[in-house]
Amino acid sequence: MSPSPAQRQAVRDAARWYAQLSSDQARADDLAQWQSWHDSNPLHQQAWQRMQAISRPLAGMPRELAASTLLHAGRTRRQVLYSVAILLGGGTVASLGWRSDMRRELTAAHRTAVGERRALTLADGSQVLLDTDSALDVQFDAQQRLLLLRRGQVLVTTAADVSARPFLVDTRFGRVRALGTRFIVSVDERGSETAVLEKSVQVSLGAAQHLRLDAGQRAAFGPAGIGPLRANDASVGAWRDGSLIAIEQPLGELLAQLSRYRPGLLFCDPAVAAMKISGAFPITDTDLALAALQSAFALKVQRRSRYWVTVMARH
Structure with missing residues (x-):
């Protein structure tokens, strides 16, 4: 069943709120307005509870691009929309606790x-x-x-x-x-x-x-x-020296780790997610890391933009 217009709107609103609250300009009254929006409708709560699953990779992206990317994902990538608005719809996250976690993250001292x-x-x-x-x-x-x-x-x-x-x-x-x-x-x-x-x-x-x-x-x-x-192995703590070390690691897991160091969305084509990768990849230049993957393995890096990248099989 396709998402209803109300569900789609809730996802769009959640994307806008996430981009706003994640920006350096977020203020205390923004949190108050967001909470009012969140509490006003169960659809808002469902959309927000699922937002973190797809929005964490957007941290660091300019606010306008973050909102635009999420809204585009909601229109053209049905599986992303489902994950936010429908997937696990019967389950309920403890919204008060989640809301408290979000507030603490945004206001942390460091x-x-x-x-x-x-x-x-x-x-x-x-x-x-x-x-x-x-x-x-x-x-x-x-x-x-x-x-x-x-x-x-x-x-x-x-x-x-x-x-x-x-x-x-x-x-x-x-x-x-x-x-x-x-x-x-x-x-x-x-x-x-x-x-x-x-x-x-x-x-x-x-x-x-x-x-x-x-x-x-x-x-x-x-x-x-x-x-x-x-x-422990060589991969533990390698980030402190500016790299990720993979030892027979599934590509999907490696890209999930690499995505933490770059703004935007970094996708892995499911067809190559299980490919085993070994090597050292810089986190200070993630484009170089992606180029190394493409050069050393049978992979292709497809870029819709700097903020929307997919790694797939090279044909």
Whole structure:
């Protein structure tokens, strides 16, 4: 069944709101107006709850182009429209929690744009490197040193603390406690992951689930729990040095990672999504990374514009 005119309009409105709220000019009254729009109609809520699935790659695109691209997607790519307005229509995201997450991401004290990485030195001397499109709050007090990772990925190198306060990183899925260490934490809509580069961390999901990780180990955590433990490889943390390293990685997964470092939409043709790729690809010049893929593999990079790129088989 095709989307109704009302559903199509809700998608267009959601695209405009997303582009507006994601811009550097977003103001507090924009959030209030967006919430009024969101709460006024269940169709608005459904469209907004699905928006993140297709709009995250638009971060960093000029606002007018972002809205135009999403609206064009709504008209010409029916599967994208379905994913926003209809797909999983029987399921309900906890809209209050999602809305709260969105607001926290937009107002986080430390944020990076698409393609940007930024180093921070915290009050205790700890070092934090924010990856692309990340949002972070820092809350230090007399009892603890707490990082709230709202979105994206960070590399943390902890410093000794004279008061022996615990160093914690919270995501919406759980908590990572540093045990005098250097480690990475990431979070997206599906879950979180931590990878330990030096010493150890402890991952906790509430009071009942805990897992200790030592140097060279990583684990995902989220709605399904923690683990299993996996060994780090050369791909872990390569972003800090400006590259993505693929080791027999499906092309679709590699492009999903690469898309985080470039504005616009980067699609993978399903016919080649499972192709196994190995190599190192620069994140500081994603066009060069795409050119390397096209040169080294039987692939073609098709560009509708800088902001709409598809990787497909070369015929």
